[in-house]
C-alpha cells in the first residue's frame with residue numbers, strides 16, 4: 001500500500017509519524033473519511049470544505065490548497081489502483097515538544113490512506129440494526145463544537161464500547177440536554193408521519209456529508225424533511241429510523257433500547273432513500 005505523507009508517496013512500511021506529533025500526543029488535528037465508488041470520489045469538494053472549516057476552527061493553517069489536496073487524494077487512489085474503498089485524510093498539528101502549545105509545532109503533518117472498506121454485513125441492510133442508547137453523552141458545543149471533525153474521538157469511543165457491551169453495533173448518544181445528538185460514527189434520522197427528521201448540529205450532530213446527501217435526495221423525491229429536536233421517545237415511536245455515514249451509507253434501524261420501531265422491518269422511506277443513495281454514488285463524484 002502506498003501512503004501520501006507530507007508531500008511524498010511512500011510504502012506503508014515507511015509511513016511513520018513522530019512520537020512528538022501532537023496529533024498523537026493530544027489528538028490535536030482534524031480528518032476526513034471519504035469514499036470512492038467505481039473510480040469516482042464521492043463529494044470530494046464537500047469533504048475538503050469541511051476539512052478546511054475544521055482546521056479553521058482549531059486555528060490550524062491548511063498546509064495545502066483545496067486543489068492540491070484534491071490532487072493528492074486522487075493520486076493516492078491511483079497509486080493504489082483503488083476504485084472502490086475508503087480514504088482517510090488526516091492533518092495533525094505536527095511535531096512539537098511535550099507541552100500543549102500548538103504554536104511551538106513546526107508544521108502540520110499530512111497523510112492520506114486509501115484502503116479497502118469493511119462494511120456492515122449485508123443482512124443488516126436487509127433486516128435493520130438493533131441499537132441502544134448509551135450513557136456517554138455527545139460532547140457539548142461549549143466544550144468542543146461537534147461540527148469539528150477532530151482527532152478527539154474518545155467520547156465516541158467510550159460510547160462504542162458501551163454499545164458493544166450491550167451487544168449492539170451502533171449506539172445513540174444524547175446531548176447534555178438529553179436530546180438525541182447522533183450515533184458514535186453516524187448521523188440519525190427518523191421517519192414520522194411521512195416526514196424525515198434529524199437532529200441539528202446545535203443538538204450535537206456532525207454535519208455529515210451523507211446527511212447532506214439525504215437532504216438532497218429528500219428534496220429531489222419530494223419527501224418532507226427538516227431538522228428537529230428528538231427525544232428517545234421520538235425514535236421509539238417513529239415509523240422508521242435509519243443511520244447515515246460515509247462507512248455505513250444508509251442503514252435501517254429496527255430496534256432501539258429493546259423497543260421495536262414501526263413494523264420492526266426496514267420501512268419504505270428508508271428503502272427509497274437507500275436506493276437513491278446507491279444510485280447517486282455511482283453517477284456523482286470526482287473521477288480519479
Ligand code: PXG
Nearest residue numbers: 184185186187206208209210211245246247
Ligand atoms: N457523526 C460522527 C460522529 C462521525 O464521526 C458521521 C456522523 C457521518 O458523517 P459523514 O460525513 O461520514 O456522512 C461521522 C463520520 C469509520 C469512521 O472508520 C467513520 C466516521 C468517523 C470516524 C471513523 O467508519 N464517520
